[in-house]
Amino acid sequence: MSTNISPFHLAIPVHNLEECRTFYRDILNCEEGRSSDHWVDFNFFGHQLVIHYKPKSKEEIHTNAVDEKSVPVPHYGVVLPWDTFQDFSKTVASKGVEFIIEPYVRFEGQVGEQTTMFFFDPAGNALEFKAFKDMNQLFEK
Numbered sequence: 001m002s003t004n005i006s007p008f009h010l011a012i013p014v015h016n017l018e019e020c021r022t023f024y025r026d027i028l029n030c031e032e033g034r035s036s037d038h039w040v041d042f043n044f045f046g047h048q049l050v051i052h053y054k055p056k057s058k059e060e061i062h063t064n065a066v067d068e069k070s071v072p073v074p075h076y077g078v079v080l081p082w083d084t085f086q087d088f089s090k091t092v093a094s095k096g097v098e099f100i101i102e103p104y105v106r107f108e109g110q111v112g113e114q115t116t117m118f119f120f121d122p123a124g125n126a127l128e129f130k131a132f133k134d135m136n137q138l139f140e141k
Helices: 017-027 082-094
Strands: 009-014 031-035 039-044 047-053 062-066 069-073 076-079 099-106 114-120 126-132
Touching: 009 017, 017 031, 017 039, 017 047, 069 099, 069 114, 069 126, 082 099, 082 114, 082 126
Parallel strands: 009 047, 076 126
Antiparallel strands: 031 039, 039 047, 062 069, 099 114, 114 126
């Protein structure tokens, strides 16, 4: 697996810019970058995440079954080192984040064994954070 990964850029809609700004900055500890009255840049674990104001809409949450769990689609997140994931999951839980799927080990003892968790930001965007027991198995079948 290559360790030279280009940072991605992801822009997501939020209906409450200040509430989401606080969430990404203070709950997820993302450093804030440039901003305006309708968008804010964040350093999202080395990637550029931009929250853009968009009026609230009545979009239904869709899920797909994965490992007997209802995984929200779409979702985004980061693959963290195993120990970092353990610390991060405790940190977000201690800050009152409500999990859609609580941290657990998926595919235990199999190729691609990983720990994962899902939660929503204040605008209803689904996030997944995960860690692989063996990072070399990230793309293994």
